[in-house]
Amino acid sequence: MLELYVDINKIEAQILCLRNMYTTYAGVAANNENAFHPVKKLWFYDDTGGNVIGSYDTVISLGHSNCVSYSHFFQDTIAPLMLIPKDVWENAYIVGYGLPQVVKETFKLLGFENRVIKLRMKQWIFAQKLYIAINPRPYISHYGTAFLNMSKIFRSYFKLQDIIPTEYVFMNRDSKMRKIGNMEEIFYAVKRNFPKIQWKYKQDDYGTLNESSIGWAKIKLIFTPIGSNVIRCLFMKEKTACILAMGQFFDASVMKQLGTLEIYTCVFVVNKMDHWNTTPNIVDIPEILGLFRAAIHHLENGTWPGVSSETHTFIA
Known part of the structure; x- marks a missing residue:
């Protein structure tokens, strides 16, 4: 119960900006040598090898392969997005993986309408600057002000x-x-x-x-x-x-x-x-x-x- 209280009232998390990296639909970051995972690799951080299908200047890559779940998309993609500065949002592309209609509607209201990258398994993209969330990685982990600010954005947008x-x-x-x-x-x-x-x-x-x-x-x-x-x-x-x-x-x-x-x-x-x-x-x-x-x-x-x-x- 103490953990619940702490996570509800504050958030301790990090956002990294990595240079010259690759990423997938599942939020994995990799360079030419290694894929970066939590200490314990979990199945939903899918790093299956494949082809590089695009190159971008700035990319935000959050979430994981289970964001096809309605709840996980909001908890593990949109909530950690709240920790990334808005001036980064303005020019960045974002990896959007989840239920197609939900992804489309959500990123439209957040201002990413024409900058959503849709990837499938075994597809990778290259980014000169790649923003990811770590410590913790996104998986039912970003509450407190991140989740609260997400709610405020939706409640304001829909009046x-x-x-x-x-x-x-x-x-x-x-x-x-x-x-x-x-x-x-x-x-x-x-x-x-x-x-x-x-x-x-x-x-x-x-x-x-x-x-x-x-x-x-x-x-x-x-x-x-x-x-x-x-x-x-x-x-x-x-x-x-x-x-x-x-x-x-x-x-x-x-x-x-x-x-x-x-x-x-x-x-x-x-x-x-x-x-x-x-x-x-x-x-x-x-x-x-x-x-x-x-x-x-x-x-x-x-x-x-x-x-x-x-x-x-x-x-x-």
């Missing part, structure tokens, strides 16, 4: 500051992994127990970034399983709330996202929920109701309620 969050939302995952099997039963149980609140059930099927940003900016409280969908919290206003259903795998990255943005967070650990399993997960309704009471109490009073159960603990 989300004018939206007052009022919606109390249930949202299941479209993905089969970590999907809640009894979401409908939970929805009606919550409606019965908190009848003064207008609860909504929404599909996680937003199209463009603009549509997604507006949808999430309206949220005052959301209940959802943990996963890439939660990265859209970057569109939410501070001092809103999120109730997460989490498995035995503690996903610290999601907690850091929400904590950085000062979104009140309740976590419910679902027995037997495997992070990568596709089996529908059943949530204990009486226990989850306690988290709804806690989140609503915090929204209304600005503090967590007193702990009256061994199953609930408040850490901040």
Whole structure:
């Protein structure tokens, strides 16, 4: 928990400008002799050999091969980009690897519209000046001011500051992994127990970034399983709330996202929920109701309620 607190409140990271280097779609930097990796090379820093297909003056290369994941693109490409000076942005090309439409929309609003380099496996480019992030390398590692400033840019661009969050939302995952099997039963149980609140059930099927940003900016409280969908919290206003259903795998990255943005967070650990399993997960309704009471109490009073159960603990 101390690590969470530290990463939420500050960031210690480095940006290097390397001369006469090669790079890939996965953020690898190499010269004619070596590819540079963390001490422990991980599979998503792909340095497979191939052809050099282009030469550039200044290139920014962040992210890794798993940035095809919606969440990882924002966490591991866009968040560390916030640490690179804006005057470098103005003339640099950037390696854009991820879901094509998300990459296109994001770099357009950041001003890189005609300077995005799209690479595939076994393709390399040469850069006279190459900007990379190290210590740490990008992988669920850039929170604090980097993540917060990313959120501010999106909220400003889409004019989300004018939206007052009022919606109390249930949202299941479209993905089969970590999907809640009894979401409908939970929805009606919550409606019965908190009848003064207008609860909504929404599909996680937003199209463009603009549509997604507006949808999430309206949220005052959301209940959802943990996963890439939660990265859209970057569109939410501070001092809103999120109730997460989490498995035995503690996903610290999601907690850091929400904590950085000062979104009140309740976590419910679902027995037997495997992070990568596709089996529908059943949530204990009486226990989850306690988290709804806690989140609503915090929204209304600005503090967590007193702990009256061994199953609930408040850490901040």
